[in-house]
Amino acid sequence: MSLTSHVAELRKKHQTLSAQVEEAHRSPAADGLEIAKLKKQKLQLKEEISRLST
Structure with missing residues (x-):
């Protein structure tokens, strides 16, 4: 897997x-811990994308 395709895959996962x-925020039964977990994963992906893109 090339670096470009790896970054593209990470961006897809981030999206x-x-x-x-967004869906969890709209749900009345949203679990705050689950939302926090998703946001943490999202941030980790963003940081990795940024690191690989430089």
Whole structure:
């Protein structure tokens, strides 16, 4: 897997997590811990993307 395709895959995962976070925020039964976990994963992906892109 090339670096470019790896970064593209990470961006895709980041976008998926963003959608999950937004959906969880709209849900009345949203679990705060689950939202925090998703946000942490999203941040880790963003940091990795940034690190690989430089």
